[in-house]
Amino acid sequence: MKTFLKILLTAVAVIVLANILPGISVAGYVSAIIVAVVISLLNMIVRPLLIFFTLPATIVTFGLFIFVINAIIILLADKLVDGFAVSGFWAALFFSILLSIFRSALFSLLKDDRKQLN
Incomplete structure (x- = not known):
């Protein structure tokens, strides 16, 4: 259930960022x-493989260089999905940075608050 919510929240972040970023x-x-x-x-x-091969x-x-790897992931997603378009590397870089920030903020809402017994 949490994975499904994370995918939906990521989709919301993608839509918001697509409306904001040229x-x-x-x-x-x-x-x-x-x-x-x-x-x-x-x-x-793919990301673990890219990180391993570009470790130096x-x-x-x-x-x-992790930012570059994130931009490459976004460009790969552009090639794989027909309804998604990224104009270039710099747009992919800004998109990946903002997507990471949005996902962190949205995923923090999913953390369950467990009360500790004292």
Whole structure:
């Protein structure tokens, strides 16, 4: 259930960011949900491989190369989903940064508050 909510919240973030940022477009709500699923799958499968193979560049840049990897993930999602378009690398970079911020804020709402017994 939580995974489904996270995908829906990511789709909402994709729609909001597509309306805010120039160079990003989403055809509709279904496309946004597909983009959220594809980004989640790419983050689970492709991102660890990219991080492993670019580890020296990540170390030299003190971790800033992770932003480039996130932009590559967004560009891959652009190629895989028909209703999602990204105009270029810089748009993908800004989109990935803002998407990470939005997802962090939205996912913090899903954390369950468990009361500790004292």
